[in-house]
Amino acid sequence: MTDKIPVTVLTGYLGAGKTTLLNRILTEPHGKRYAVIVNEFGEIGIDNELVVGADEEVFEMNNGCICCTVRGDLIRILDGLMKRKGKFDAIIVETTGLADPAPVAQTFFMDQDVSDVARLDAVVTVADAKWLSDRLKDAPEAKNQIAFADVIILNKTDLVTADELAEVEARIRAINPYAKLHRTQKCSLPISEVLDRKAFDLDRIIEIEPDFLEQGHHHHHDEEMQSISLKLDGEVDPEKFMPWISNLTQVEGPNILRCKGIVAFPNEPKRFVFQGVHMILDGDVQDDWKPGQKRDSKVVFIGRDLNEKAIKEGFLATAA
Amino acid sequence: MTAQTAPSLTQNVTPIDAGAHVTAIGWLKATTAFALGDGGVLLTKDGETHRVEAHPDAGILVGMSDGERFVTGGDDGRVAVTGADGSTKTLAETKGAWIDSLAVSAGGAFAYGAGKRVVARDDKGREKVLEVPSTARGLAFAPKGYRLAISHYNGATLWFPNVEAKPETLEWKGSHLDVTWSPDARFVVTSMQENALHGWRLVPDKGNMRMSGYPSKTRSFSWSGDGKWLATSGAEAAIIWPFESKEGPMGKQPRECGVRHAKVSRVAFHPNTYVLGVAYEDGCILLIRLTDASELLVRPAVEGSGVTALAWDKSGKRLAFGCEDGQAGILTLPT
Numbered sequence: 001m002t003d004k005i006p007v008t009v010l011t012g013y014l015g016a017g018k019t020t021l022l023n024r025i026l027t028e029p030h031g032k033r034y035a036v037i038v039n040e041f042g043e044i045g046i047d048n049e050l051v052v053g054a055d056e057e058v059f060e061m062n063n064g065c066i067c068c069t070v071r072g073d074l075i076r077i078l079d080g081l082m083k084r085k086g087k088f089d090a091i092i093v094e095t096t097g098l099a100d101p102a103p104v105a106q107t108f109f110m111d112q113d114v115s116d117v118a119r120l121d122a123v124v125t126v127a128d129a130k131w132l133s134d135r136l137k138d139a140p141e142a143k144n145q146i147a148f149a150d151v152i153i154l155n156k157t158d159l160v161t162a163d164e165l166a167e168v169e170a171r172i173r174a175i176n177p178y179a180k181l182h183r184t185q186k187c188s189l190p191i192s193e194v195l196d197r198k199a200f201d202l203d204r205i206i207e208i209e210p211d212f213l214e215q216g217h218h219h220h221h222d223e224e225m226q227s228i229s230l231k232l233d234g235e236v237d238p239e240k241f242m243p244w245i246s247n248l249t250q251v252e253g254p255n256i257l258r259c260k261g262i263v264a265f266p267n268e269p270k271r272f273v274f275q276g277v278h279m280i281l282d283g284d285v286q287d288d289w290k291p292g293q294k295r296d297s298k299v300v301f302i303g304r305d306l307n308e309k310a311i312k313e314g315f316l317a318t319a320a
Numbered sequence: 321m322t323a324q325t326a327p328s329l330t331q332n333v334t335p336i337d338a339g340a341h342v343t344a345i346g347w348l349k350a351t352t353a354f355a356l357g358d359g360g361v362l363l364t365k366d367g368e369t370h371r372v373e374a375h376p377d378a379g380i381l382v383g384m385s386d387g388e389r390f391v392t393g394g395d396d397g398r399v400a401v402t403g404a405d406g407s408t409k410t411l412a413e414t415k416g417a418w419i420d421s422l423a424v425s426a427g428g429a430f431a432y433g434a435g436k437r438v439v440a441r442d443d444k445g446r447e448k449v450l451e452v453p454s455t456a457r458g459l460a461f462a463p464k465g466y467r468l469a470i471s472h473y474n475g476a477t478l479w480f481p482n483v484e485a486k487p488e489t490l491e492w493k494g495s496h497l498d499v500t501w502s503p504d505a506r507f508v509v510t511s512m513q514e515n516a517l518h519g520w521r522l523v524p525d526k527g528n529m530r531m532s533g534y535p536s537k538t539r540s541f542s543w544s545g546d547g548k549w550l551a552t553s554g555a556e557a558a559i560i561w562p563f564e565s566k567e568g569p570m571g572k573q574p575r576e577c578g579v580r581h582a583k584v585s586r587v588a589f590h591p592n593t594y595v596l597g598v599a600y601e602d603g604c605i606l607l608i609r610l611t612d613a614s615e616l617l618v619r620p621a622v623e624g625s626g627v628t629a630l631a632w633d634k635s636g637k638r639l640a641f642g643c644e645d646g647q648a649g650i651l652t653l654p655t
Contacts, residue, residue: 052395053416055435057454059473062494062514072473072495073455075513080395080420083341083357084379085644111513112536 004119007091008195009104011145012126013135014097017155021126021187021194022094028191035081035088037074039096050088052077056096058103061110067254067278068110069103075111082117090195091118098141101125101148102257102278108200109280122197125149125179126187130159133168136175136222143225146172147257147302149179150199157183174222176302177210177229178260202273202286208260208298228308232297235264235320238272244318245274245299246281248311253279255306261299264289266320328617329607335649336369338362342642344392345631346385348404352640353390354629354648355383361390361402364650374400374408381420387634391430393419399432412439423459423468431459431468431481438470440481448481458499458510471499471510476520478508490520492528498539503547507568511538517552517561521568529568531561535583540630542589542596549575549610551587551596556580558587558598558608577608578615586630588639597639599627605641618651 012018026034035050059072074093081091093104101123108120125145128135132154135142146152152172157165165183172181180197182189198204208229241263249256259276274283289295299315341357354362359375361383374380378396385391390402391411399412399419414434421433428443433456441447454473461468470477473495479487495513502509507529509519515537519529538554548564557576561569578584582602589596594610603622606615618639619627629642637655642648 050395052418055455057473059495059513060493062512070513072513076420076455076457077418080379080381080418083343083381084395085341085357 004117005089005091006121006196006198007093007108007118008121008197009101009123010092010094010126011099011101011123011148012097012153013128013132013139013142013145015131016097016126016128017153017187018094018097018126020155021124021153022092024187025092025191025194030191032090033088035091037077037091037093039094050081050084052081054093056099058100065253065279067102068106068280070107070110071103074104074107075114078114078118090121100141100144102144105148105200105277106280109277109282120200121195122150122199123148124151124153124194126153126155127168127172129154129157129165129168129183133171136171143175143222144257146175146179147225147227149176150197151194152176152179152181153187153189153194154181154183155187156185158185171222173210175225175227177227178208178300178302200275200282202275202282202284205260205262205273205275205286208262208300225302225304226306226308227300227302228306228311229300230298230312230315232263232316232319234297235266235295236297236318237320238265238268240318241265244314248314249276249279249281252303252306252311256301256303258303259299259301261297263297263299264295327615329651329654330617330619332654333618333649333651334367335647336362336364338642338646338648339371340646341644342629342646342648343380344383345629345640345642346383346390347631347633347638347640348385348388348390349634351404352633352638352650353383353385353402353404354640354642355380355390355392356646359394359396361392361408362648363402363404363406365404370406372402372406372408374402381418382422384422384424386424386426386428389424391422391424393422393432395419397434399430412441421456421459423461425461425466427466429461429466431461433457433459433470438468438479440466440468440479442466442482446482450477450479450481450487452477457495457497460499460501460508462501463503463505469499469501469508471496476508476510490526492518492520494518497537498541500541500543500550502550502563503543503545506566507563509541509550511541511552511554513537515554519568521566527570529570531569531574534559540584540586542587544589544594544610545592549589549594551589551598553584553587556583558584558596560596560610575610577610577613578606580604582621585627586641588630588632591632591634591636593636597630597632597641599630599641601626603627603643605630607639619649622647 057072061068270285344355375394383392417434431440458471475491496510516532521527534554540553557579582600586599603625605618
């Protein structure tokens with residue numbers, strides 16, 4: 001179905017500028033109508049939009065899996081919004097500063113009623129250039145929000161020096177090198193950089209490359225949260241690869257926030273593309289390998305306390 | 321037998337253009353009230369229709385009738401009441417919270433949920449408020465007495481609003497959606513996020529009952545007039561659980577009626593015979609007689625017109641339906 005309603009999730013620590021960004025999205029002359037799901041009323045000064053208050057009720061699914069959580073309030077609100085279909089073109093979900101983005105994202109994969117009508121477009125994280133480094137030290141939520149993001153808006157860059165900015169960017173990149181990063185003041189950026197990203201669309205996972213060029217970046221290592229990028233020169237054996245990725249995400253699921261990959265199977269003209277959130281995996285064969293394109297296999301994981309050596313050995317052992 | 325070959329009652333259906341997603345239907349004697357996603361209530365009687373702006377510039381999320389009045393809850397945070405004469409007024413108002421759970425009792429009492437707060441107002445207008453641990457998803461009055469069942473995360477709460485005693489808690493892990501009380505008051509049943517039903521046998525022992533195997537969530541229940549059967553939506557057939565014995569459906573197989581390649585979206589038992597109205601996501605509606613599983617076609621499948629509301633009038637002579645695209649209709653049974 002192509003007419004699923006796109007949903008953008010806005011996260012970010014308290015005071016980073018989420019509301020500024022939201023107001024910017026709503027006031028731009030884009031001709032689109034949004035339903036906005038917020039946690040606190042009052043801060044948005046828009047009358048014409050459909051604004052809904054949410055309670056951030058995180059529910060465990062009754063299936064024995066501790067990381068299989070969904071946002072119960074979101075399921076309920078989307079059910080209600082569908083009775084007013086045609087009144088809006090897209091949905092924006094603003095989370096509180098302390099929220100973990102995973103239950104929001106998982107709601108779009110675990111609830112059939114929701115996934116029938118809506119699709120997660122992207123997780124957009126607004127970060128405060130001046131305070132993010134401190135928050136990454138003392139607030140696990142801030143780290144989750146950076147690790148989870150498809151788009152990171154590093155805001156309030158006017159409040160820091162060039163060195164401080166480079167420092168905070170390096171910290172972000174240590175956790176999540178793949179998100180698209182924008183430096184802004186007052187969240188000023190083209191709205192197209194935030195909306196309609198199709199970040200969770202397997203069709204759009206064309207390349208898995210870091211969002212920056214290695215230009216003598218001084219390297220940071222976050223002790224707890226890291227990204228692991230692995231490449232195998234050649235094809236993987238689906239008989240080995242599928243059980244491996246499925247087992248890894250089952251066992252390490254609570255620690256893996258996001259994963260993505262493009263791999264080559266022998267005698268398969270199409271690329272196998274997958275992505276995941278904690279234990280949930282979504283994958284399919286997509287698009288042909290182009291003539292002359294090197295049939296190699298790449299996977300990335302962003303997570304907490306991941307055993308890079310074991311994951312690497314496991315992946316390399318799936319070689320065809 | 322399939323829908324295509326079922327004998328047809330389609331010529332007995334009066335079509336109605338409701339104009340917007342039909343969220344609920346109520347019968348006010350000879351008048352049918354359709355609650356709409358665009359905030360209106362469409363009243364029809366003898367082929368005449370009249371639209372009432374019950375929730376201006378808003379949407380109606382839930383509606384229920386006690387036979388005299390049609391009570392609706394909206395995303396404007398209001399509970400409104402509309403009469404067969406077209407009059408409408410506000411019964412209650414909250415700040416911002418959506419009203420998507422509601423219960424009315426024949427005696428004139430009503431209750432609504434606004435987030436975690438459940439507000440009950442009795443027939444004398446005395447209002448009581450209960451805070452439940454998480455958002456109240458479903459409400460249902462006990463068949464007799466002023467008692468309310470409230471479904472929420474990790475169980476349900478049974479509350480006598482006019483009694484000081486602590487409400488009774490029925491625990492079961494997971495997110496409970498809608499709730500219903502059996503007509504003999506022995507059972508409380510909820511639908512769950514995990515595509516299952518959960519029930520509690522209130523007498524003698526609060527025993528748990530799990531009814532699973534659905535491919536999707538159950539969002540419509542209907543008890544047979546004598547309370548012996550509970551029909552449910554959520555599968556590609558109506559799933560009908562036997563509640564005749566003291567144990568309820570435990571250890572018994574449910575009946576499956578109206579198997580088609582489309583999910584059942586609404587069910588409605590005829591008030592005094594074993595005939596079930598079964599409506600599907602593809603727009604089809606069948607009447608099925610439980611005794612011999614014979615089927616009558618009320619409406620063929622219509623693309624983009626899944627059935628979202630279905631209700632018999634009190635005497636069981638007419639069946640009203642409404643759909644996601646605003647199509648609606650009333651079947652009058654031939655006499």
